[in-house]
Amino acid sequence: MIMRPGQQLLLPANPFFIWGSLLLALIVNMLPLGRTPWIPDIVAVALVFWSVHQPQRVGIGVAFFFGLCMDVHQASLLGQHALSYTALSFFAITIHRRLLWFSVPSQAVQVLPLFAAAHAIELALRMLSGSAFPGLNILLAPLLEAVLWPVISVILLAPQRRAPDPDENRPL
Template identity: 75%
Template sequence: MIMRPGQPLLLPANPFFIWFTLIFAMMINMLPLGRLPWMPDVLAIVIVFWSVHQPLRIGVIAAFVFGLAIDVHQASLLGQHALAYTTLSYFAITIHRRLLWFKVPSQAVQVLPLFAAAHGIELAIRMLGGAPFPGVTFLLSPVVEAALWPVVSVLLLWPQRRAPDPDENRPL
């Protein structure tokens, strides 16, 4: 694979770390903080991140299963989050090669429409089920998720940036 100039060489991602971060993000979503319309969906951010960086390990099926788990936990319409996360994962895998050529702040701007589409799908399904419109603050959630993209990128790529055997003579 041709790499962007100045991009560091990364170690392979540990599958246990990938699944741990996904389960940890799901547990953050399940915290009883009260669901405000502007709160970010941490699991959606992590699903998009791993779908972009490891599309062969985390895909549409994993996103669907995590979406069903969130639907059951929140007692929402079954399939609401599953459809949104599946769509997120599909489009993240679709753009992953192009997205990785950009720097992280530019990536955040490009994943903003993905997050907006996922929240739009959730809103449409919720309103078709008879729920009221949550208000204009609902539009802030994709913006907050896109703003968290650089933070999540740094945190989740950190274990891959270390040298396998640190040594003062090794340039990597």
């Protein structure tokens, strides 16, 4: 793949780091913060990030598994988060080559519709199962997830940006 000018060459991602970050995101989502609809879904952000940067390792099956974990944890309709995360991962993998050509703030704007679509799928399934409408503050969650995108990008790409063997004579 041709790189943009000035883009840093990254080291390969460690599979243990990928799975550790996904499990940490799942643990953060499982914190007992209450059921407020505007809280961003950290698992969704991490899944989109790794689906964009490592689509060979994190794909639709992983998204389905983490969706089932979230469904069981929240005692919600079984498959609600699984369908949402699966669609989110599919669309992230679909646009991953194009998305990597943009800067990180532009990527946040590009993934905002993905997060909005995932929340729309969850809301539609919740409403079809007979739940009450959570209110208009549900619109804040995709916005907060898009705002978190640059932060997550910096944190999760940091281990790949380090030099393999730091040496003052080696330019890479």
